[in-house]
Amino acid sequence: MNYEKLSRGLRYYYDKNIIRKTAGKRYVYRFVCNLQGLLGYEPGELHAMLDIKGFHESFKT
Incomplete structure (x- = not known):
């Protein structure tokens, strides 16, 4: 690249309010x-619905 x-990529993302x-x-x-x-849910609600554990919780035994 x-x-x-x-x-050009940075300008595009910046103009479209992506970054x-x-x-x-x-x-x-x-x-x-x-x-x-976008989805109608907050990140915590989405994690609870999909039963996703946090990054640090996945290493606990």
């Missing part, structure tokens, strides 16, 4: 995801 393709620049950090972007707006 060259610089032109990378910058947002992280304040105070250089070259750091954060994905913007409104899960409740």
